[in-house]
Structures are given as structure tokens and as C-alpha cells.
Amino acid sequence: xxxxxxxxxxxxxxxxxxxxxxxxxxxxxxxxxxxxxxxxxxxxxxxxxxxxxxxxxxxxxxxxxxxxxxxxxxxxxxxxxxxxxxxxxxxxxxxxxxxxxxxxxxxxxxxxxxxxxxxxxxxxxxxxxxxxxxxxxxxxxxxxxxxxxxxxxxxxxxxxxxxxxxxxxxxxxxxxxxxxxxxxxxxxxxxxxxxxxxxxxxxxxxxxxxxxxxxxxxxxxxxxxxxxxxxxxxxxxxxxx
Numbered sequence: 001x002x003x004x005x006x007x008x009x010x011x012x013x014x015x016x017x018x019x020x021x022x023x024x025x026x027x028x029x030x031x032x033x034x035x036x037x038x039x040x041x042x043x044x045x046x047x048x049x050x051x052x053x054x055x056x057x058x059x060x061x062x063x064x065x066x067x068x069x070x071x072x073x074x075x076x077x078x079x080x081x082x083x084x085x086x087x088x089x090x091x092x093x094x095x096x097x098x099x100x101x102x103x104x105x106x107x108x109x110x111x112x113x114x115x116x117x118x119x120x121x122x123x124x125x126x127x128x129x130x131x132x133x134x135x136x137x138x139x140x141x142x143x144x145x146x147x148x149x150x151x152x153x154x155x156x157x158x159x160x161x162x163x164x165x166x167x168x169x170x171x172x173x174x175x176x177x178x179x180x181x182x183x184x185x186x187x188x189x190x191x192x193x194x195x196x197x198x199x200x201x202x203x204x205x206x207x208x209x210x211x212x213x214x215x216x217x218x219x220x221x222x223x224x225x226x227x228x229x230x231x232x233x234x235x236x237x238x239x240x241x
Contacts, residue, residue, distance in 0.1 A: 037112030038064075038083040040092050044105050045077045051161060052191050054079055057100055061088045064162050065219055069118055080115045082219075119219045148226040150203035154210070155227040155235075159184075160218045161192040168196060171217050172209055175200060183236045197232035 042054065051066040062084035069076045083089060089109065096107040156168070165179040177198065185195040200206040206226065213224040 036086055036089070037115070038086045038089050039110045039112065039115045040081050040083075040089055041108045041110040041114070042079045042081060042105060043077065043108070044103050045075075045079060046101050046103050047075050047077060049075070049077075049079075049100070051194075052187070053100060054081055055161065055191065057095065057098075057105065058083075058092055061091055065160050067115070067118055067122060067219065069122055080110060080118050082115065115219075123221060150207045150226050151228045152200045152202045152206045153227045153229055153232055154198050154200070154206050155225040155231070156196045156198060157194065157223040157225070158220050159192070159194045159196060159222065160220050161194060163192075163196075163217065167217060168198065171215070171222065172198070172212060175205055175209055183232060185235050195235070197227060197235065199229070199232075 042057075045054070045068075049068070051068060054066045054068075055063050058081060063081060064084050065080075065082040067080040067082075069078050069080070081092065083092065093107055093109070095105065097104050099105065159168075165182045165184075168182050169177045169179070177200070181199040183197045185193045185197070187193055198209075200209060210224055210226070212222070214221050216222070
């Protein structure tokens with residue numbers, strides 16, 4: 001089943017306001033300004049940089065996705081950052097040569113096809129290095145998932161930081177999920193971790209839902225793992241302390 005294109009995760013990517021909201025000149029100015037895909041390329045990031053650090057760097061802007069790029073299993077010091085509105089690219093460019101820690105960060109305009117090429121390269125990079133660079137599991141671990149006991153709970157890893165419960169429901173749209181069946185794991189400061197736990201109607205459904213393992217949600221491929229209510233409670237309970 002094809003997933004929702006990444007642009008459609010934010011209504012700003014594919015919808016233009018009705019011309020009735022603008023006079024002709026105003027509408028044409030908006031159209032010219034909004035034409036580009038709202039993405040920048042970042043260079044010079046510290047090698048211990050995380051996605052959360054990039055979110056913090058662009059604090060106050062509507063960051064939709066952060067893609068850290070790797071070469072031969074090592075972080076390259078570069079990333080792509082997608083925003084919810086084209087005008088925010090202009091704001092992000094004002095962060096050029098601002099510091100992150102002791103590093104001066106360069107921010108460049110980028111394009112939609114460059115971002116998607118980077119996504120494809122990153123997926124290929126992760127696939128090529130999975131058996132060579134710990135702590136990535138060896139390829140056989142994906143097969144071993146079939147041998148794990150199902151209790152009706154799945155753990156999701158690799159979610160976009162902007163993902164909502166509605167996005168998860170759409171990801172599992174063949175199953176009758178409710179928002180209360182989805183628990184996101186967040187860091188102690190409230191930032192998203194990219195993980196969540198989903199409770200299905202029973203072990204049979206959670207096993208069937210494993211067919212969505214490594215499928216795309218936006219620009220991310222999502223890893224699924226059989227889990228349990230106890231593991232979910234521990235993971236989501238820690239964030240409340």
C-alpha cells in the first residue's frame with residue numbers, strides 16, 4: 001500500500017489558498033514566494049549532533065523533518081531540514097554562520113529532489129552498513145522478529161518527530177486503531193524520541209500489522225518490533241518521573 005506522500009503530511013505543501021483571500025497582486029506574490037519545497041541543507045554540524053539539536057537550532061520555526069546524512073556508517077556533519085512553510089526557509093537562512101556548540105553552522109537553500117535523493121541514499125546507507133557497524137542488528141534479526149511472541153503490542157522506531165497519532169492510525173489504516181491505543185515515548189524535556197507503542201485488538205492483529213515493518217511514513221522507514229504492555233508501561237512511565 002503506498003504511503004501518503006511526505007508533502008501531504010503538512011497542508012502547506014500541497015494546498016494553495018483560494019484567490020478570494022487575496023487581490024490579484026497579493027495572490028501572485030504568494031504563489032511566487034511559495035513555489036519552492038521548504039528545505040535547507042546544513043553543513044558543519046558537530047559529529048555528536050542529534051536530530052533534537054537541529055530542532056533546537058531552528059527553535060521557533062515549524063520543523064517538519066530532520067535528516068542526518070551518513071557516509072560509510074559515520075555521520076557526515078550534514079543534514080537536511082524540512083519546514084512547514086516556504087517562508088520559513090528565508091528565516092532559516094538567517095541562521096547561517098550561527099554557532100552550535102563550538103561549531104559555526106552553514107545553512108544553504110536546497111531543493112525537493114536533493115532532499116529525496118538524500119533520503120534514498122540514507123536508506124541505502126543504512127542497509128549497506130547494517131551488518132558492519134554495531135549497534136545495528138545483523139540482517140538475520142529481521143527474520144527473528146517472526147519468532148518473537150506477540151501480545152498485541154508493537155513498538156515503533158524511526159517515527160518523524162512531527163508524527164501525530166493520526167499519522168500512526170493512517171500508517172495502520174487497515175486496522176481499527178484508536179488514539180488511546182497509541183503512546184509516544186518522549187525525552188525528559190518533552191521532545192519526541194521517534195518511538196511509540198501501539199496496542200492492537202490482540203496478538204493476531206499485531207502479527208498481521210508486522211507486514212508494515214520497514215514501510216515509509218513520510219520520509220522515514222518505520223521499524224516494528226513485537227512488544228508487551230509491560231515494556232510500553234516502563235518506556236512511557238519513565239518520561240513521567
